[in-house]
Amino acid sequence: MDQISAARFFGGMQYVFRHASEATGTPMTFAAFVPPHAAEETLPVVYFLAGLTCTEENFTVKAGAQRVATELGLILIAPDTSPRGEGVPDDPDGAYDFGLGAGFYLNATALPWARHYRMEDYILQDLPRAVASALPADMTRQSIMGHSMGGHGALTLSLRNPGRFRATSAFAPIVAPSLCAWGEKALGGYLGPDRSAWRGHDAVALIEDGAKLADILVDQGLADKFLADQLKPELLEAACEAAGIPLTLRRQDGYDHSYYFIASFIEDHLRWHAARLTQI
Amino acid sequence: MDQISAARFFGGMQYVFRHASEATGTPMTFAAFVPPHAAEETLPVVYFLAGLTCTEENFTVKAGAQRVATELGLILIAPDTSPRGEGVPDDPDGAYDFGLGAGFYLNATALPWARHYRMEDYILQDLPRAVASALPADMTRQSIMGHSMGGHGALTLSLRNPGRFRATSAFAPIVAPSLCAWGEKALGGYLGPDRSAWRGHDAVALIEDGAKLADILVDQGLADKFLADQLKPELLEAACEAAGIPLTLRRQDGYDHSYYFIASFIEDHLRWHAARLTQI
Numbered sequence: 001m002d003q004i005s006a007a008r009f010f011g012g013m014q015y016v017f018r019h020a021s022e023a024t025g026t027p028m029t030f031a032a033f034v035p036p037h038a039a040e041e042t043l044p045v046v047y048f049l050a051g052l053t054c055t056e057e058n059f060t061v062k063a064g065a066q067r068v069a070t071e072l073g074l075i076l077i078a079p080d081t082s083p084r085g086e087g088v089p090d091d092p093d094g095a096y097d098f099g100l101g102a103g104f105y106l107n108a109t110a111l112p113w114a115r116h117y118r119m120e121d122y123i124l125q126d127l128p129r130a131v132a133s134a135l136p137a138d139m140t141r142q143s144i145m146g147h148s149m150g151g152h153g154a155l156t157l158s159l160r161n162p163g164r165f166r167a168t169s170a171f172a173p174i175v176a177p178s179l180c181a182w183g184e185k186a187l188g189g190y191l192g193p194d195r196s197a198w199r200g201h202d203a204v205a206l207i208e209d210g211a212k213l214a215d216i217l218v219d220q221g222l223a224d225k226f227l228a229d230q231l232k233p234e235l236l237e238a239a240c241e242a243a244g245i246p247l248t249l250r251r252q253d254g255y256d257h258s259y260y261f262i263a264s265f266i267e268d269h270l271r272w273h274a275a276r277l278t279q280i
Numbered sequence: 281m282d283q284i285s286a287a288r289f290f291g292g293m294q295y296v297f298r299h300a301s302e303a304t305g306t307p308m309t310f311a312a313f314v315p316p317h318a319a320e321e322t323l324p325v326v327y328f329l330a331g332l333t334c335t336e337e338n339f340t341v342k343a344g345a346q347r348v349a350t351e352l353g354l355i356l357i358a359p360d361t362s363p364r365g366e367g368v369p370d371d372p373d374g375a376y377d378f379g380l381g382a383g384f385y386l387n388a389t390a391l392p393w394a395r396h397y398r399m400e401d402y403i404l405q406d407l408p409r410a411v412a413s414a415l416p417a418d419m420t421r422q423s424i425m426g427h428s429m430g431g432h433g434a435l436t437l438s439l440r441n442p443g444r445f446r447a448t449s450a451f452a453p454i455v456a457p458s459l460c461a462w463g464e465k466a467l468g469g470y471l472g473p474d475r476s477a478w479r480g481h482d483a484v485a486l487i488e489d490g491a492k493l494a495d496i497l498v499d500q501g502l503a504d505k506f507l508a509d510q511l512k513p514e515l516l517e518a519a520c521e522a523a524g525i526p527l528t529l530r531r532q533d534g535y536d537h538s539y540y541f542i543a544s545f546i547e548d549h550l551r552w553h554a555a556r557l558t559q560i
Contacts, residue, residue, distance in 0.1 A: 008503065008534040010544050061539065064344040223288065254288040259341065264290050 001134055004029065010070040011036040016056065019130050023107075023121035024083035030127060031056040033066045033076040034135055044141035044277035045075045045131060046270065047123070047165075049150030049157075052182070053101045056080050059147075062259035068267045072274040075137055079127055081149070083116040097182050098189055104177070105153030106201045108190035117190060123157060124164075143167035143273045147262055148226070149174055149182070151218070155203035155236075159211040167276035169217035169269045171262050172224055175236035176204040182230050207239040215246040217272050219265045221255030281414055284309065290350040291316040296336065299410050303387075303401035304363035310407060311336040313346045313356040314415055324421035324446075324557035325355045325411060326550065327403070329430030329437075332462070333381045336360050339427075342539035348547045352554040355417055359407055361429070363396040377462050378469055384457070385433030386481045388470035397470055403437060404444075423447035423553045427542055428506070431498070432457055435483035435516075439491040447556035449497035449549045451542050452504055455516035456484040462510050487519040495526040497552050499545045501535030 004016040012035040021028040037043055046069070048059045059065065059078040069076050082088075082103035089112045091099035108117035132139050144165045146154035151173020158168040177183020178198045187198040199205035220233045227233075233249055240247035255261040284296040292315035301308040317323055326349070328339045339345065339358040349356050362368075362383035369392045371379035388397035412419050424445045426434035431453020438448040457463020458478045467478040479485035500513045507513075513529055520527035535541040 007536050007538055007540045008501070008532075008544070009540040014540055062341050064347065064543070066540075067344065067543075221288070252288075256287050258287055260287045260289040260294055263344070263347075264288070 001130055009033065010066045012066065012070055014060065014066065017130065017134065019126070021083070021122050021126040023118040023126050024116050026083040026085050026088060026116055028083065028122060028126070029056050029080050030130070031060040031078040032131070032135060033060070033069055035070040035073055035075070037073065037136060042136050042138035043073050043075045044143070044274070045077055045137045045139065046273050046277075047077045047079070047142070047144045047154075049105060049123070049144065049146030049153040050078065050081050051146075051148030051150050052081070053096050054081050054150075055101070058259060059262075062263065063266050064263045065266045065270060068270045072270055074270060074274060074277070075131070075135055077127065077131055079123060082119065088116045089113065098185055102149065102186065104149060104186045104190060104201070105157060106190060109197070110190060110192040113190050120157065123153070124161065141166060141277045143277055145169040145171070145269055145273065146173065147171040148257065151175075152177055152183070152203065155216070156201050156206060158213060159203060159206040160200065162212065166279075167273040168213055169272055171219050171265070171269075172221060172226070172231055172257055173203070173218060173236075174230060176202055176232055178202045178205060179235065180230040180232065204235045204239045207243045207245060212243070213245055215248070216240065217248045217269060219250045219252055219261075219269070221252050221257065221261045223254050224257040224261075226257055281410055289313065290346045292346065292350055294340065294346065297410065297414065299406070301363070301402050301406040303398040303406050304396050306363040306365050306368060306396055308363065308402060308406070309336050309360050310410070311340040311358040312411065312415055313340070313349055315346075315350040315353055315355070317353065317416060322416050322418035323353050323355045324423070324554075325357060325417045325419065326553050326557075327357045327359070327422070327424045327434075329385060329403070329424065329426030329433040330358065330361050331426075331428030331430050332361070333376050334361050334430075335381070338539060339542075342543065343546050344543045345546045345550060348550045352550055354550060354554060354557070355411070355415055357407065357411055359403060362399065368396045369393065378465055382429065382466065384429060384466045384470060384481070385437060386470060389477070390470060390472040393470050400437065403433070404441065421446060421557045423557055425449040425451075425549055425553065426453065427451040428537065429454055429462070431455075432463070432483065435496070436481050436486060438493060439483060439486040440480065442492065446559075447553040448493055449552055451499050451545070451549075452501060452506070452511055452537055453483070453498060453516075454510060456482055456512055458482045458485060459515065460510040460512065484515045484519045487523045487525060492523070493525055495528070496520065497528045497549060499530045499532055499541075499549070501532050501537065501541045503534050504537040504541075506537055
């Protein structure tokens with residue numbers, strides 16, 4: 001694993017690493033913040049999955065999470081949002097919502113995407129292996145959060161892997177990709193036209209089909225221009241209510257879809273995660 | 281004045297504005313954060329001057345200052361670092377340390393720079409006029425801080441204008457541009473070869489020549505790769521000691537020149553400013 005950069009930040013260290021991923025067949029880049037800690041101490045790990053067009057950098061430089069992570073003693077891991085590099089196909093029109101920067105955190109089954117676009121395996125296997133090998137991480141205490149497409153990723157990966165993540169939260173997540181344009185394009189492209197295959201990668205459908213979580217925290221800005229057409233938090237609200245999953249859905253007046261919104265509420269999310277990561 | 285963007289952030293509003301500057305003869309862009317406040321209330325104004333290559337965006341998205349500004353009730357103003365646009369000359373080699381993104385917060389007197397590169401007049405005249413006209417600002421309570429080239433700007437503009445700014449601080453400032461390569465290129469280019477003209481735009485020389493401030497706060501990372509050759513905080517330390525100016529110079533172990541360094545200590549700077557801005 002190559003260390004691309006390292007900088008002191010809030011008393012800890014902000015790293016960027018690159019490593020070969022077996023899942024994607026490409027080099028993958030991720031950012032890792034390690035707060036100050038005692039020698040031999042291991043710390044819980046919080047994954048943040050970013051949204052369309054992002055890399056590992058957006059959350060790392062814009063969300064202001066490291067201050068709180070230092071206070072709470074949390075390692076923060078921010079992966080890239082798709083495979084990249086030689087031989088990795090992109091959206092034929094270069095659109096922002098498919099292909100590079102838009103992996104949707106699933107394993108593609110349709111060609112030509114199936115070869116490299118295996119972000120679910122990357123996030124669940126290669127990335128934790130790299131984290132465990134390089135950082136003072138307690139891999140028995142992991143949690144996951146994300147934004148927009150990454151909120152979809154956090155919800156679906158947690159729902160698909162019961163017990164894997166001790167806390168799950170999202171900012172402005174795509175909760176039902178089968179029922180919005182971003183998701184229909186992504187699931188149709190990566191998984192093919194058979195919509196029954198989509199249900200396993202749609203948080204609302206997963207809950208309807210019986211997947212459970214102990215609880216979920218979601219923040220959603222009410223000035224988010226994607227709210228009505230793409231995000232539709234009311235569908236998650238209805239599914240959680242029907243399934244008896246405690247959902248804390250906070251509708252935040254005046255906030256948009258940007259990292260200004262994330263930064264304003266990241267502290268609440270990290271405290272929510274810390275409370276669940278430090279339970280015995 | 282055109283409002284380029286507006287977003288809710290920590291309960292306040294983050295704006296970007298563009299306006300015509302008489303000083304530079306160009307449109308100028310600046311970012312402004314206005315914390316939540318009562319109707320009719322006016323708030324102190326803190327200017328942050330950024331370093332080489334930056335725009336109004338770097339501080340705004342990376343420094344994490346708005347959380348603290350909301351707590352303390354401070355307006356934050358982040359201007360661009362040079363004039364830009366049609367007819368504005370750049371470094372003939374396109375270097376990062378002169379011309380576009382490198383205005384050094386002075387009024388150029390040498391050609392071809394003298395026409396547009398008038399950042400001192402912009403910061404002291406056009407920008408405050410725009411702030412006063414558009415925002416709930418108490419213009420009797422202003423303070424200034426900056427980073428690197430912007431630390432030079434904060435120190436020199438405050439030293440050159442006694443009483444104008446109620447607090448002055450800097451992150452990794454260029455304290456003696458006459459004695460480092462960045463500064464020699466900039467002052468030589470913008471002001472011409474006569475070094476006596478440089479002293480009025482060199483913080484250490486200004487202090488040696490009798491300029492005063494009530495006190496100064498400076499943070500400097502000890503892993504900053506520009507420390508020894510460009511920044512030389514020991515020269516400011518010696519000048520302040522000789523002049524009887526209280527300087528709080530904090531050498532921060534392990535920190536580099538990046539916004540990770542700034543974000544780690546911005547809260548201390550804003551509290552320092554707030555204490556001096558809210559004195560009667």
